[in-house]
Amino acid sequence: MRTAQDVSIVGAGPAGLTAAYELLKNAPDTKVRVFEAGKLVGGISRTESYNGFRIDIGGHRFFTKVERVSALWREILGEAFVKRPRRSRIYYRGKFYNYPLKLFNALGNIGPYESTRILLSYFKWKVFPNRSEENFEQWVINRFGGRLYMHFFASYTEKVWGIKPKYIQADWAAQRIKNLTLHKAVWNAISGANDTASLIEEFDYPRTGPGLMWERCAELVEESGGRVEMETRALRYEREGNRITAVIVESADGEERVEADHFVNTMGLRDLVAAIDPPPPPHVVEAAEKLKYRDFLIVALVLDDRDPFPDNWVYVHSPDVRVGRIQNFRSWSEDMVPNDTQASIGMEYFCQQDDDMWAKSDEDLIAQAAGELETLGLSRADLVSDGMVIRQPKAYPVYDENYKDAVAVIGDWIQGLENLQTVGRNGLHRYNNQDHSMLTAIYAAENILGAEHDLWNVNVERSYHEEMQIPADKERAA
Structure with missing residues (x-):
């Protein structure tokens, strides 16, 4: 197995950080730089904080049948897990199931x-x-x-x-x-x-939320000589024939042209195609423009009530409210809440960046979420003492009638590039859970070191290992 010289990775979510970690573990001389546009590592698996309250962006159970991923979780985080009972209900026609x-x-x-x-x-x-x-x-x-x-x-x-x-x-x-x-x-x-x-x-759950896993992973990457560069956005990939020669990134210090031997991408597949210069053939660009995403926002409410309801989450089918799912963060872990007198509740809304929900002010969203919590009979609006809003664009790739053919066209062209691999949920436009996103990254790292894995056929079986949900919910397992 040869040692790669330089690897540039776009995105410090589960896939990007897993690729960096695996490369440095198996080829310590590799020079790895990870570029993350946001302020926190973990992507949608990050944990946000607000006045001591920790907020899981979507809810992530750590359960998998992929033994390599299970072992990796333990290797990175040790015993910093709590075992949580699953408690969930469906709200439908005024009743809880x-x-x-x-x-x-x-x-x-x-x-x-x-x-x-x-x-x-x-x-x-x-x-x-x-x-x-x-x-x-x-x-x-x-x-x-x-x-x-x-x-x-x-x-x-x-x-x-x-x-x-x-x-x-x-x-x-x-x-x-x-x-x-x-x-x-x-x-x-x-x-x-x-x-x-x-x-x-x-299921298992990191004591202070899923972000703990990726915060620790980023630390290990840097301790091994890698660099995780925050608030650094990838603008474009420079291409010569069938090779990527450099990625252009932008931070507070301006633009930088970063050359590397290998590139690993986790940005959305549609954005990736648009970022390659010179661009792919017109039919590939046209296919990428057909890909769609679902956006998401969470209103985190602080309640002056320690235990308003016992569930980890509640699915809301009622058309009388806009909320789709509700999390009770104390039921995920006691360490998600900084005191014994209040609760932290995540009200999740599925939307698009150009619709009315996304455009509402934080104050209006907090008021709406408090009112809907009362409408559902889970708490009283007057017990809400504080709150914050987190907006997550491109949270979920959409499996519409166009996606499969479009992804096939894009994948066929990208596989012709010698030194670019795209991994993870958005990087492959595949509704992977966190474990399969990590597996694609493990395989990408092994490919750089000499293997020949087909990343486009990880988790394409029609019977997935986890998560039957009568609510036909979005991703929930890690």
Whole structure:
């Protein structure tokens, strides 16, 4: 295995930092520079702080079946984890449903008449299924029936993604809803059994949030001789033929041209294509322009109430409120909250940068979130004493009807570049959880050192290892 001389990495999220860590661990003479546009490492897996309250951007359970990633977590963070029980519910039509489902709770909320209709619908679609499973709607109905799809999938999925489920590709459903049918869900609810990996009852969590993992990883990279340069934005990649020759970065000190032998990218695939100079062929540029992203913001509320509700999170299906999911940070870890008298609650909103939610002032968003918390019966608005807003652009790559062909075109061209690899969720435009994003980075580091992994075929199987969520939720496992 040869030692690479110079490697430039764009992005200090899980993928970028994992690549840097692996390179320096296996080839200590490698010169590694990591460029991060933000003020914090970790990307969407960072932990923000506000007056001593720590805020997880989206909620990250540390659970994986990828042994290399599990070992790496322990290697980086040691024993700085807490074991947390999973507690989650669904709010729908004014009632709370335990999740995973509990039989009597579910039947009591739905009622015998509607329960019968759900079962009849399920049997109907098992006998006469959709012949095609190209989109989310078809895929889910074939496994759960049209009636349950209407109740627990359709409206929430549209709230999360901002488009009709029939325009979301089945790949996303297959990756997020592993190996579960209505029959199995009912049996689990009756028996208390849980043979579905996605319905885990407990998980590991860094004591002060997922950012602790990446703060420590960045420290280890620098202790090993690498550099993690914050508030340094990559502007463009210079290209000569099928090689990248330099990345142009910008910081408070101005622009710098950084030459390297190898480049690892984690910025969004659409942005990557736009940043290459001279640009790729027109058909590649056209494909990149078709890629879409879903933005996200979280309103973190401070409540003068220690334990307003016990859940780690609550999925909100109600159209009466805009919030999509609610986190209770003390239920993730006691160390997320600086005192024993208050609570920290994360109200999550899915939106686009050009819509009304994104444009609202922080004050208006805090007031709206406080009011919605009361509307849902989880706390009183007058108990909210403080709050802050965190906006996260390009949080999730969208699996619409155009994405697959577009990614294939882009990937085919990028693989022709000798010394550029793109990794991670946005870097591959693939809805990876944190563990698979890290795995692509591990493989990229090994490729630099002589291996020949195909990064474009990591986690493309239609049955993903984790996270069946009847709410068809966005990423939640690390």
